[in-house]
Amino acid sequence: MSKVNTVTGSLTTTNLGKTLIHEHALIGYPGWFLDKRQPAFKRKEAMKKVVDAFQRVKDFGVESIVDPCPSDMGRDAEFYAELSSKSGVNIVCATGVYYEAAGNTFTFRHMEQDAITEVYVREIEDGIGETGIKPGLIKVATGRGKITEYEQKVLAAAGDAARITGVPVLSHTEKCTCGHEQIDILSEKGVAASRILVGHADGTEDLALQRSLADRGVFLGFDRFGLEGEVTDDIRIANLLALAEEGRIDQLMMSHDYVACWKGGIPGRPPGSNFDEVLPNWRLSHIFENIIPILKQRGMTDADFDVILRDNPRRFFEREECHSHSHT
Ligand SMILES: [Zn+2]
DSSP, rough: OOOOEEEEEEEGGGGOOOEEOOOOOEEEEEEEEETTTTOOOOHHHHHHHHHHHHHGGGGTEEEEEEEETTTTTOOOOOHHHHHHHOOOOHHHHEEOOOOTSSSOHHHHSSHHHHHHHHHHHHHHHHOSSSSSOOOOOOEEEESSSSOOHHHHHHHHHHHHHHHHHHOOOOEEEETTHHHHHHHHHHHTTTGGGGGGGEEESOOOOOOHHHHEEEEEEEEEEEEOOTTSSSHHHHHHHHHHHHHHHOOOOGGGEEEEOOOEEEEOHHHHHHHHOTTTTTTTTTSSHHHHIIIHHHHTTOOOOOHHHHHIIIIIIHHHHSSSSOOOOOOO
């Protein structure tokens, strides 16, 4: 029987239940505290807002939420633990950092790869800071089109830490670019493809690219439903259906990459603004209210969504694989 670290302790993977694999309670971009024009971060109000959002999605049967906030993007383990206790939703958090152009890179840039691995392993085994709260997975991230030297080092460090600790790796890609390179580096470090989730694989229209990633045995994140910028939900639906019809349901994950609270506001947007008006569907219940009904009209079944929302997250977190994907 396999266990996963949640922010309130160890949980048997079979008890994860219906899981949203990529959502955020809080995000604070590096330097989030620099812009005095932004409203101050009020922890209590933020907690109330996020508890409400997490509680509401329990109506759709969600029992667990993975918040893969990188440690340089406002990750707050104690906030998550309180949120989990108050909302009754299991939360799995991550160790790992964001991509070079958007992360807080100074410290790791000056560290050797092995030292970064040690940081990840110690967080997973002993907890974040002094909290004793242990991450349940490793977050990796790459920028658009090309992996930088910094990102390569951090990815390799993550691969070692994943192999040593047995936790899975969840990635951020920019528009699905560099997914293959992420898999290459992690595989070279001995991470099984079945323990890798290529995140934001739905950031492209390119079905052939998505298929080529799936061919390597990884999970694909259709994890930005409701975030309709360059890719619309219609495209996500069409591509997800195509992959499902090809028999790849056991490699798909669905989520929103929703951000419930922006610490220090959103850089480049007016102080105090959020995405509620521009992205009305970007919320934790969107796939249940709007997307799954469409997919069911087009032939997918409740059993399929049990695989996507229950079985796949559970298998992703399970240490020893008893199923086989091609790991070539
Ligand atoms: Zn995210």
